[in-house]
């Protein structure tokens with residue numbers, strides 16, 4: 521995918537809409553990242569850490585029984601098999617190594633489902649950096665186990681009690697805290713959002729998913745490239761990382777949002793957390809709350825590059841409902857022995873629906889990024905299905 525322009529924009533989207541006090545911090549970060557990208561020893565350290573610590577490369581698994589049932593050829597890119605259980609570790613290892621290179625001593629992070637918080641706490645422990653995680657109070661209750669995991673890993677978890685007490689409020693608080701601690705703290709942002717350079721930098725760190733998958737597909741498929749590439753979209757980082765590997769091919773690309781938090785489908789252009797993109801908002805520009813069964817997709821915005829890819833038509837964006845998602849989790853568990861995260865199951869829910877309706881032609885080869893494992897959601901599902 522293309523790099524953003526000098527102002528950090530993908531088309532019209534993106535930019536840097538932050539308080540005056542944060543502009544130097546964003547500029548320092550951009551300069552440090554541009555410098556690190558050019559340094560082969562930094563690139564090597566990131567790649568090596570992903571390999572020996574995070575378990576990369578992750579496999580591509582043919583979903584054999586489910587493929588037969590759906591009449592397609594379904595391949596799963598297994599980010600659920602990484603250390604800490606989701607693709608978030610790819611970005612966090614990159615950013616934590618960058619923070620260390622910049623001489624920062626503390627990582628700040630926001631988290632929704634807790635996955636990004638756990639990944640940041642993990643990277644902090646690995647590199648000996650302090651970690652403070654901001655988490656909406658509602659999410660701390662929905663994901664108690666992840667709060668405890670972060671604390672076990674030595675991180676401090678701060679419940680955020682403003683607004684809807686979910687991910688968007690945690691993001692606001694983390695940005696506020698970055699302003700006040702900018703000398704010693706590095707803000708480790710969890711998706712392809714926020715002010716420039718985050719949407720670009722996070723996509724680059726996640727592009728390891730698409731790069732690997734492209735190589736693996738070349739070995740697995742006669743045509744070398746799948747017909748369709750599908751990923752779930754919250755902020756959009758696993759999707760951006762996946763699409764980066766296929767944007768220059770003929771593959772149809774589909775991003776699937778939660779029906780209750782579909783910034784691409786139901787949003788309009790606006791500013792949120794430092795960037796201009798598609799945002800769920802009312803007529804007065806008040807940001808609406810997102811509602812999804814999965815805390816990780818409960819975000820009213822989407823990364824600016826997705827807004828641009830949607831506008832150009834290169835990527836299609838669609839939605840899945842909570843009911844379809846629960847059904848998809850159960851289907852994958854029973855037919856393939858894989859317990860997917862609720863977030864990841866959005867992508868599968870669309871695939872199941874599209875195979876049934878004929879939107880996916882019989883015999884199509886479909887690559888789906890399975891962004892994370894579902895162990896964290898087992899308690900929630902137990903209550904729901906009781």
Ligand SMILES: *Cc1c(COP(=O)(O)O)cnc(C)c1O
Nearest residue numbers: 711754755756757758863891892
């Ligand atoms: C956080 C999360 C997501 C959503 O984040 P993106 O930035 O859209 O990738 C998806 N899947 C899992 C497992 C997650 O933890």
